[in-house]
Amino acid sequence: TLITAPVVAGEYGLGREALPEEVAAWDVDVAPDGTGLPAGSGSVEYGEEVFAEACAYCHGDFAEGVDNWPKLAGGADTLDHEDPLKTVGSYWPYLSTTWDYVNRSMPFGYAQSLEPDDVYAIVAYILYSNDMVDDDFVLSNENFLEVEMPNAGGFIIDDRETAEAHFWNDSPCMENCKDSVEITMRAMVLDVTPDTE
Amino acid sequence: TLITAPVVAGEYGLGREALPEEVAAWDVDVAPDGTGLPAGSGSVEYGEEVFAEACAYCHGDFAEGVDNWPKLAGGADTLDHEDPLKTVGSYWPYLSTTWDYVNRSMPFGYAQSLEPDDVYAIVAYILYSNDMVDDDFVLSNENFLEVEMPNAGGFIIDDRETAEAHFWNDSPCMENCKDSVEITMRAMVLDVTPDTE
Amino acid sequence: KAGIAAGGAAAAGAAQAGEPDPLITEVQDWASYTGDGVDATPYGMPIEYESDVVRRNVEWLTADTISSINFTPIHALDGTITPQGCAFERHHSGAIELRKEDYRLMINGLVDKPLIFTYEDLERFPRTNKVYFCECAANTGMEWAGAQLNGAQFTHGMIHNMEYSGVSLRTLLEEAGLGAAGDLKDKWVYVEGADASSNGRSIPMEKALDDVLVAFKANGEALRMEHGYPVRLVVPGWEGNMWVKWLRRIEVTNQAIESREETSKYTDTLEDGTSRKWTWEMDAKSVVTSPSPQSPIPHGAGPLVITGLAWSGRGSITGVDVSIDGGKNWQEARLAQPGDDKALTRFYLDINWDGSEMLLQSRAKDSTGYVQPTKAQLRDVRGLNSIYHNNCIQTWWVKESGEAENVEVS
Amino acid sequence: KAGIAAGGAAAAGAAQAGEPDPLITEVQDWASYTGDGVDATPYGMPIEYESDVVRRNVEWLTADTISSINFTPIHALDGTITPQGCAFERHHSGAIELRKEDYRLMINGLVDKPLIFTYEDLERFPRTNKVYFCECAANTGMEWAGAQLNGAQFTHGMIHNMEYSGVSLRTLLEEAGLGAAGDLKDKWVYVEGADASSNGRSIPMEKALDDVLVAFKANGEALRMEHGYPVRLVVPGWEGNMWVKWLRRIEVTNQAIESREETSKYTDTLEDGTSRKWTWEMDAKSVVTSPSPQSPIPHGAGPLVITGLAWSGRGSITGVDVSIDGGKNWQEARLAQPGDDKALTRFYLDINWDGSEMLLQSRAKDSTGYVQPTKAQLRDVRGLNSIYHNNCIQTWWVKESGEAENVEVS
Ligand code: HEC
Ligand code: HEC
Ligand SMILES: [Ca+2]
Ligand SMILES: [Ca+2]
Ligand SMILES: [Ca+2]
Ligand SMILES: [Ca+2]
């Protein structure tokens, strides 16, 4: 489909104009360049307090995770190993994502309840837990973009069409495609499937 | 699709051969030429008794129907009138249908419970209720095909493709198809629609 | 958001003109607390707010609800697939519970070898899949003498449209062997159900060997009990009564059995008192499902979606015309997808409603060149006593209020 | 029949070899007494005997069931349509109850006029209908490091296929006006849900203006609560996480938002530790649904129906090959219907099973010429840590007993 500009805007005249307060209430996502960040700030120290109260129950006192709940810290240099540990510190390319997700989606079960300063503080604490800032660090909308994310350069855009060009194949093999076939692994050995009877 | 004979019967070898007792148990339908009728007989007199016991509760003592339950008698010469009354006597083209339906589907709530002689008797009684036989009539597999059904000649085979050939139309009218349009009938006037709120 | 909704102790409710809508400016419970988990409904049902989208029956139609019918809520559906849960039911002795283990299918009569299949046997034959509509021949039957029921569900809801999976009847007949039948041209197949109504119908061999299916799944899953679990017949394009449920027997015969359901019922009486029999095909037909009496226009003038369903038992829908002035002028509606053989087609007409009353009609055209007739045209040929096969053009009188009524027009 | 079943005091049960089957020779209750009437189930559910055909979750996968997933019982379904009742669910904060009256949709950002729509407003725009599959990018994700879950429901059940009705996203964007966005080539649309997870995803403008739907019905009826009632996004061919449920906001932006669900999750880590992002399209894929571990062969040697599903996010399925010897030799399966764009295709291979063990595989081919790769081919490029987009060829080891197991082969 071509990307063409529409012929007439408001053709149907349906809906009503959104009010500024309404847009402000819902348009709270934060982009990598900081678009969407409200003014505010929070320290690691205060963040530790809030985190202990609202987050540690699931994510651990040091953001190291509890049971099966997500770990938010650790995992540096594990991405090219077996079972990489992907956390804000080891994996996330943009700090905006942490601010945005904590602000909109956490705490789990009581989302969208945090004040901006709390979110700055919590994010500062998560950075601290990941050894990315010192204990006297204060995060704010001013210094937000200065934080360097360790894995910022770790992403490439979908390259399947080139890296996997050989999966496009006009005449896949139909006969005698290999010499022998052996079973190399069995699911029953693991036995992790729920009982369905 | 062409009607062609199959290439190989039993190609899949699935299922098993039906035993004669099994075919006999289920293949009990009766065709217009009498195919399927078991040996047996029953009188109007006996039929009246059985009918009173097993059928009259819904269909009336004289097969004239109770409330909304079907009427099995009456309606002669009503087919070309408003609201024709269609019964075994006024409408049904083959007697086989009555025998077959009573035998397989009635009494409603206790179907497939009648003995052949009972069915012969009941059918004789329904014919009597329709003034088609005398009160001393005895119906049997022997005289079954002799009963003349009043509306036997009343059916034609689907003739829509000829009688309604004008419904096939390459260019139905799209504009100014009639001069005026008036509402000639309204459903709200009748008010027979269930309340759906 | 805490900061933004700070002053937001205001009571929830509809937005005032010009005032910010509290549904937006205040954090709602569902935006903060958790909802149901993935173990809540292993098999889900519609949400409580849709409890009016259900099958309904019409009490006065039948003596009881056991041999009776209910209606698909087509006025509230869109698209073409009918969910099994609200697809109309017609029983002659109630819906029975028949376990797969207790299921047997017999093929007998003029075959080389009479056979008994278990359910498991049927699953071993090659299968086919296709969406088909199933319409009761009595659909719209209450409307012959005049506009009567006020709602598309009641006038046109004896129809559903599902994707069936099953075995071709031809395959099973061939398995039993048709050599014994000799010349197939004048042969019939008699099919019969396992329920107490013992519904049986005669199908000419040509159709039996064409596209008839012995189906066990509808819309991907097992047939519902009320639609013939575990096995029903699918007779594409032909009247629903032939789609025998709880199918138990298939007999090859040299004559039509002329059972009760093909003589006393499902025959169409003409004005002169003679009756058509063997009227199997469902004529091309359509209906506007919205707006309609149960689906009034909830808004005033301006953009309005007129939508409906069209179908033909003879092939596929090639076009649907819509009139808003009771049939004086017609415009071609948009088909959501190209017409599919013997399946429902959804049509739309997007208009800018001026708020004045409309006499809304739709007219289906099929791949054989058939054009859905008006009520007058149909009555001219068939009279008023046909009961079955009423495929006339339906009129909804849409008033300025947006409410609609089932009417007839000159 | 009374006369025939006269001697029939024999206990019901399985037919003895050579003995008439009492299920046939004796009149069964369901052939004599009445069943349920048409008022019994205004909205019906599957019959009790099918109670195993349900969504299932895997407890150890997630910390709780609120942010979790369950799986469509594809091993027990046929055809292509997935009934809503058993179509898999993925929530990040549970399934919420959101009334149509409380529903608001905002369009903001680089538009000429930011807009708020009610549910009723949406129903006034022109609609479209089409069947699409929705596959979670994590489908088969537990199988990267080795054969793990023993059942097609668990390995491949994060997928469903429904007929959607809704408004084209393009229509809504055009209504708000895209003049303010300037050159559309580098613009994005950010879409966001109303639930507490606030799931948001960035979609490039080209896709947004192509085939994305703002849908309110699935398989003809309202979306189920667990699938986003009253409104969800449908992003044909693209990963399920983008199909935002309880859709509340659409923002035109000049950059991808890089939300948590498009950075922390739904990115695919390669062997060297770098990760692919923006892997939106679901690669062509297929799986044999029966026989399979949860759907063993219940009979011995002889006719056997091998069946499964195939799909591609890039277009339509043009063919499926099936191997019974672990990929040494392949034969072309039969497609039940021609492949449909970004929708499931059902395939069948009818074989005469010799009763010996099989290593069953299927291989999908799509309209772009893509051929579904083996696990080894996929691992060669992607390693073991990709989590998402595992579209490898699946192997079921079918044993002589007819039982099947999830295995890997050389
Ligand atoms: C009751 C448990 C619970 C509490 C309390 C909780 N979380 Fe979470 N958190 C979760 C779950 C569950 C997820 C994953 C949600 C999903 O995948 O949909 C998550 C995900 C996250 C993530 C993303 C992890 C990743 O790798 O993608 C971050 C960051 C996070 N939480 C931060 C917080 C913060 C900050 C708080 C407190 C303000 C908090 N959480 C409170 C359960 C909790
Ligand atoms: C409890 C009520 C009830 C009883 C008792 C009953 N019937 Fe019926 N009968 C019905 C109903 C209901 C129908 C229509 C069934 C349908 O349309 O599926 C019917 C239909 C018929 C018809 C076909 C009518 C037509 O016009 O097509 C015949 C003939 C008939 N019954 C005969 C009998 C006989 C004979 C008996 C007793 C042996 C009997 N019925 C007992 C309720 C009853
Ligand atoms: Ca924004
Ligand atoms: Ca591992
Ligand atoms: Ca017979
Ligand atoms: Ca009348």
Ligand SMILES: [Ca+2]
């Ligand atoms: Ca509730």
Ligand SMILES: [Ca+2]
């Ligand atoms: Ca029960």
Ligand SMILES: [Co+2]
């Ligand atoms: Co007919």
Ligand SMILES: [Co+2]
């Ligand atoms: Co992806």
